Amino acid sequence: MTQAEIKLCSLLLQEHFGEIVEKIGVHLIRTGSQPLRVIAHDTGTSLDQVKKALCVLIQHNLVIYQVHKRGVVEYEAQCSRVLRMLRYPRYIYTAKTLYSDTGELIVEELLLNGKMTMSAVVKKVADRLTETMEDGKTMDYAEVSNTFVRLADTHFVQRCPWVPATENSDPGPLPPAPILVISEKDMYLVPKLSLIGKGKRRRSSDEDAAGEPKAKRPKHNTDNKEIFRSLPVGYNISKQVLDQYLTLLADDPLEFVGKSGDSGGGMYVINLHKALGSLATATLESVVQERFGSRCARIFRLVLQKKHLEQKQVEDFAMIPAKEAKDMLYKMLSGNFISLQEIPKTPDHAPSRTFYLYTVNILSAARMLLHRCYKSIANLIERRQFETKENKRLLEKSQRVEAIIASMQATGAEDAQLQEIEEMITVPERQQLETLKRNVNKLDASEIQVDETIFLLESYIESTMKRQ
């Protein structure tokens, strides 16, 4: 893990779980797999606290354990899972858009608690919804569990591995750690809940248990006729119009949809890898434009298109004077967006007889940008913490005043008294609070947006690595 990633993980863990968990977590990320006593010794924390911290981390799926020979259990942290914590708000929002408030609350509860049993989740969510509903109404457990089943079907929610029940029930020596097993089939199976008094629901995904699990459907080409049949009724698109749309999509230079044959009226396939590649390239271009200017962006797009270009050719094609072109190329080179490729003319790589070509290596540029994103988010979080710490006194004061006002309103007080209490915070202090709030909001929003870029770049890099 790079230093930037470790720093970001440390900040995230500290914000969400406190300093002790942060210390243990960062130590594990740095040093890899370690047994319990070594962790306690190296970090200098008491065994008790290490145990608590590890319990919390395991509960949240950030640390896994493995039994090695001689019964030693080793713990390993998963850095990528820690970085996912940035994305929680986006997950919850997506669940909200697709499954409304119930779905949102289910996902939120699961994210806050790491792992939970279905019954516990359903109960908690139903209680929370009941609180927000009007008096007298209660949330039906069946509805909540239905939403849960739908979430499991679309793989938002996944079942954790379980200890297999051993047949022999003799109390032999227990293994030092349970071995968690899960079969592919069971990953998205939801247990049969008997909701006493609130109606029952059938077991879902019975069909899936028989055949191939849903998770592993391979990419396949879809027939023109299939597409036509699977369109929802409300669209009201005729076959000809559909054909036109499909040709339009397939001819698009971005190549999201590709035509892979003519059988059956045309076979169409979605190129996920190409789509990710286009998105990553677009991100890179946008970054170059915003950093170096539109002329640099022109040169960048040119080199991207032509793959390899010499210095002279760049000047000619881009129609930019030599001096400026050279300057821009070197700026981009030092920013690692563009790289130099040497092509020797003679076996001894004499510099006077070598071609130097400029090229864009998208994978390495994407990696560089991703690393930069991690650094930026770490900086944003640090700045936000700094700002909050600077104004801690003021924040506490405003919280106290709010609490006082709330309690006074509850007991019933005159407006004049409330006014007086509110005046405890002076006008310049109010302004300071406003500025602080605005800054913190801006920093938070930036974090969310940088996280989006991270998602894109990570998906592209992963997809490329899988193909190799």
Next chain:
Amino acid sequence: MAGNKGRGRAAYTFNIEAVGFGRGEKLPDVVLKPPPLFPDTDYKPVPLKAGEGEDYMLALKQELRETMKRMPYYIETPEEKQDIERYSKRYMKVYKEEWIPDWRRLPREMMPRKKCKKAGPKSEKAKDTGKGTSLTNTADVLKKIEELEKRGDGEKSDEENEEKEGSKEKSKEGDEEEDDDAAEQEEYDEEEQEEVMVYLGKMTTLIHTLKMEMILVQTVTTTWMKQPIKL
């Protein structure tokens, strides 16, 4: 070798034109320090995305942060004890739910060892150590009494008695510190009583009726029992 051809004159080993610098042109300066911490940028950053979704996600993020702090998973660092206990601290404590992990899913070594549990064993531990020390104290004292008896030296025994009394008092205070609960003391005392009786029995067989020893025995029992025994 080949590198001496220039006879000390500066010459590039490669065609400088290829890299883009014209002949005789001034090359850019060598940078001798790290780049500035906040470099000037020519272009302002693009404004953030704004919209209903983004606003909602922002609110979610901030709420999530606050909620996480109140969850039982947030382990707070134990603060150092302050000199003055603030009254307001008591009311600012956040009440957290107890969280018990599912032990079936965790390695066995994760479970807190029974020794660490505060409830039962601590008092037992205190009891044990208390008893142990008091018993060893009595054993020591009795041994010394035996030695004294064998020596039969009056003056020395006086001094030693005083020393022993001093040490007894210390041991008494030690015992008291170890006994946290007053309720436990009664049980403790009753058990002590039986054992003291055994020791007393032993003493009477061993010790002659020297006055010093009698006083010694009485003071010893009073410090333990806090009431005199009439022998």
